[in-house]
Amino acid sequence: MLDTLRSVTTPELIEVQLRPAGLLPRALAWFIDAAIRFGIIATLSGALAGLGNFGGGILLILMFLLEWFYPVLFEVLNQGATPGKRSMGLAVVNDNGTPVGWGASFTRNLLRTADFLPFAYGCGIVSMLCHREFRRLGDIVAGTLVIYREKQQALPALADEAPIVPAAPLDRATQRALVAFAERAESLTPARQEELADLVPFLAQADAGPQGAQRLLGLANHLVGRRR
Known part of the structure; x- marks a missing residue:
């Protein structure tokens, strides 16, 4: 078994x-x-x-x-x-x-x-x-x-962006997608990062502050518990 x-x-x-x-x-x-x-x-x-x-x-x-x-x-x-x-x-x-x-x-x-x-x-x-x-x-x-007992895992290596608190709660699938994007960001060109960021609908209603891929990376840093 x-x-x-x-x-x-x-x-x-x-x-x-x-x-x-x-x-x-x-x-x-x-x-x-x-x-x-x-x-x-x-x-x-x-x-x-x-x-x-x-x-x-x-x-x-x-x-x-x-x-x-x-x-x-x-x-x-x-x-x-x-x-x-x-x-x-x-x-x-x-x-x-x-x-x-x-x-x-x-x-x-x-x-x-x-x-x-x-x-x-x-x-x-x-x-x-x-x-x-x-x-x-x-x-x-x-x-x-x-x-x-699972071995303690280190936080994923994400880009060093200031954490951004989301304006509204994010569902689990969105959280996973943001962290996955941040983990792969270094392997993507800046143009491809911005292209993927344009596909995220809630960024269009985002408040003032970092936008595009930079905002996605900031949200991901917040989700994994990083602090500045």
Whole structure:
């Protein structure tokens, strides 16, 4: 089964593509985290061995805390990623793309008990293989999604024009067209830039200020968040 894409729209009307992670990378991330927890427990058990029953009791408490709070703390405080997930380039987010919170993280991790049934995460594996976004039962109930962390991309190389705020809101298709024009502007002759600018209808009603291709470049710089 191939990974798919999930499109979400932020409150700022920006469309974001989320790529859910499949079974194999999630399983590898789990093994890495399990190895880290095992290493911590093995180290602590040696240190507490000399305390007898008292040390054994402390070790049981630490094992409980590691099992149930290790993933929650990392998911909420470390941008949705335990060390295992981070090493595999994964992160947990809400299904609308926002950062996961305490409630959702607790829910998805407490329901690992259901995902583990009948043994070796049997229910969780079946759920991920049957769900188009590879969600286990805990993810479905908590409204979370495990995705690939996209590498942060630099702003596109646009011409150095002063940003211009549009007089009226621009639809998504127009915004994309403006940014695409600005990205290609350096490969176009000035005459071709002005020719393309003449095809934009709202420039004819533009207020005083830069016109033509210069105005398009200024609008594009505003759309990508550049400042002078």
